[in-house]
Amino acid sequence: MIFKQAFLALALAGGVLSLQAQHRPAPKKTAAKADPAMAASIKRGAVVYKNVCITCHQADGGGVPNMNPPLIKTQYVLGDKARLAHIVLAGLAEPIEIDGNDYKQHMPAQNYLTDQQVADVLTYVRNSFGNKASAVQVAEVKAVRATLPK
């Protein structure tokens, strides 16, 4: 039964993707298409983004000038996954500079999110707004959380 459900979920995810692909004039092979688990994670991550992140980082991931950093093709997003997960779990109190612009608003810790939610939302961010990068795994988030003070 468990296998059956998993198969159903995979088939559903695949169906959604092929539906989306129909609207594209020249469908490209994306990482998500090759990996249904990643596609499902991105889908769940989009919900987390809308509930938690969108206010500051905005619907287009472009952030807010001088305050909240953009999530578009920056090293913070595309680079070291552990550093990225740490920002979500522990917050970021220090101002950061991206392309000569300062972003100063304090990012609160989002440690009430589950490891799965953090993995999903980061996988979503790393594959949205023009970004394309590997998925963040639950185990990677769990490892970062283990390093934080309780």
Next chain:
Amino acid sequence: MRFFSPRLLLATSAVAGSLALLASNPHTPSVAPDPDNAGLKLPAGFGALKVAETGGRARHIAVTPQGIIYVKLNKVKDGKGILELKPQATGKATVTGGFGDYGGTGMYVKDGYLYASSDHNVYRYKLDAKGEVTDPNKGELLVRGLKVGSQHESKSIVLDNAGNLYVNIGAYANACQEQDRTRGSKGIPNCPILDSAGGIWQFKANQANQTYKNGTRYATGLRNVVGLDWNQQDNQLYVMQHGRDQLADNWPQFYNEKQSAVLPAECMYALKQGDNAGWPYTYYDQLQHKIMQGPEYGGDGKKEATGNYLAPAAAYPGHMAPDGLLFYTGTMFPAKYRNGAFIAFHGSWNRAPEPQAGYYVVFQPFVNGKPSGQWEVFADNFSGSAAKTAAGRADHRPCGLAQGPDGSLYVSDDSKGTIYRIVYNAKK
């Protein structure tokens, strides 16, 4: 006859005389608006031109009685934090110089001095008979060591007519939570920020090297004020507060996204010494017309605040970020604008996922020194389009306001550094 004081008569005729002088000013240039009114949407009879493209983050601006424009940059550009622009016959202006190696927001002209602020200090520079800064290298440090955090850093400034300088010191927090901007985090009792920020401080306008101990906390409970001006009609300080953010983000059990997009109000306050506008304990709900208890301090979106807090003089929809306030005292614009307030709304970010709003200059009518009647959008389309406004991706963002000697309204843009000038050309 008891009511007919000869002194009053004298004053009235003096005012009439100076008005007549202004109306017949032979030096008033004829200023031609840009063919597209600088991209702005304006009421009938008004036109606009782009005076200059400074390329810097133009925060507040000031115009001397001789028409020299001074622009405070948020970030130093080519080593300069203040730009000097001289007018040309066409009504446009040229950047002719710059000085002050610090970024900031405050810029104000009064009685022969240019006042400027960094995020820590306030300075002044002597103006000569031509309205120009005589010695840019000899700025006088008036106030130093003001608190600054990583939000609400601007130290906006204005002067009264009695030699006092008023400085906003913004609260370096959203709502004084134990963990700033964190979901469910409670407010700190007796918010410790308020002893040195979250209010307006009063200093002497002509005394060097002042610190907190030389100043007075004039009014408190103001989260962050960027736009402020002295109302000459009722001789009183008016400020525009940036209301708190993230009601739904941090208290989803009490507020939904739609409520959080419009609440709380951006408030105009008429201040007297000792006033308390209630931050972080309260916020103003412009839909219910009530001062509410903040959710960090036991509120639930329904509970009214208890305590002696100042009610706003006027209230505007949430998160639109009022960065400039100017009482219009000129004679160029039609009579309804005289002594009313222009407000530059920098534009929102904290309405997502709802559409963003603002990015315009509003007019608030005043009668006898008090707000009277509904506010209206005066200059719109700084953003470039309705879609750019909704997305929060504005081309230009209005910030500072100043009145020129002929009664033109100057508007600065801290996104691309455009300086706008709005004129009235139709017959009154």
